[in-house]
Amino acid sequence: MDDLTIDDIIGIHSRLIAQVGGDARVLSEAGLHQIVFHVNLSADVFHKAAFVLFSFSAYPPFREGNVQTALCIIKKILDAEDYRIEFGDKELADLVKGVESFSLDIEDLEDQIRKYAQKTTGL
Numbered sequence: 001m002d003d004l005t006i007d008d009i010i011g012i013h014s015r016l017i018a019q020v021g022g023d024a025r026v027l028s029e030a031g032l033h034q035i036v037f038h039v040n041l042s043a044d045v046f047h048k049a050a051f052v053l054f055s056f057s058a059y060p061p062f063r064e065g066n067v068q069t070a071l072c073i074i075k076k077i078l079d080a081e082d083y084r085i086e087f088g089d090k091e092l093a094d095l096v097k098g099v100e101s102f103s104l105d106i107e108d109l110e111d112q113i114r115k116y117a118q119k120t121t122g123l
Contacts, residue, residue, distance in 0.1 A: 001080030003040045004073070006032050012076075013062055013069040022064035031061040045081040046117065049074040050109035057099035067096055074113075082121045085113060 009032055017024040026032065035055045039048045055061075056070035071092075078085055087095070095112060098104030 004036050012072045016065050016068050025063045028061045031059050046110050046113050048077050049113050050106050053109055054106045057096045083117045084120050085117045
C-alpha cells in the first residue's frame with residue numbers, strides 16, 4: 001500500500017459524509033497526523049488496521065462518521081495486501097464499544113481483525 005496521507009483520510013471522510021450526510025468538520029488535525037504517522041511506520045497490515053479502528057473510535061478526529069471512515073480506511077489497507085474483512089453489525093458494535101470504554105486495546109483489535117480477515121488471492 002502506498003503511504004496513507006491526511007488528504008486520503010479527508011477525501012474518504014468527505015465522500016462518506018456526502019453520501020450519508022452529517023457534519024464533516026475536523027475535531028483533531030493532530031489526531032489525523034498521528035494516525036498517518038503510525039500507519040505509515042508499521043509494516044504489519046493487521047496492526048495498521050487495528051490502530052485505525054482504535055484511533056477513530058477512542059479519539060475521533062471528525063465530528064461525525066468516524067467509525068465508517070475507519071472501516072473505509074481499513075478496507076483500503078487490507079485490500080492492498082489482498083485481504084478482505086466482513087464484520088457483522090454486532091461484532092463491529094462490540095469492538096467499537098470495547099474501545100470507547102477502554103476495555104479493548106490495539107492488540108485485542110489486531111487479534112479480532114486477524115480472526116475476521118480472509119485472504120482474497122486465488123478466490
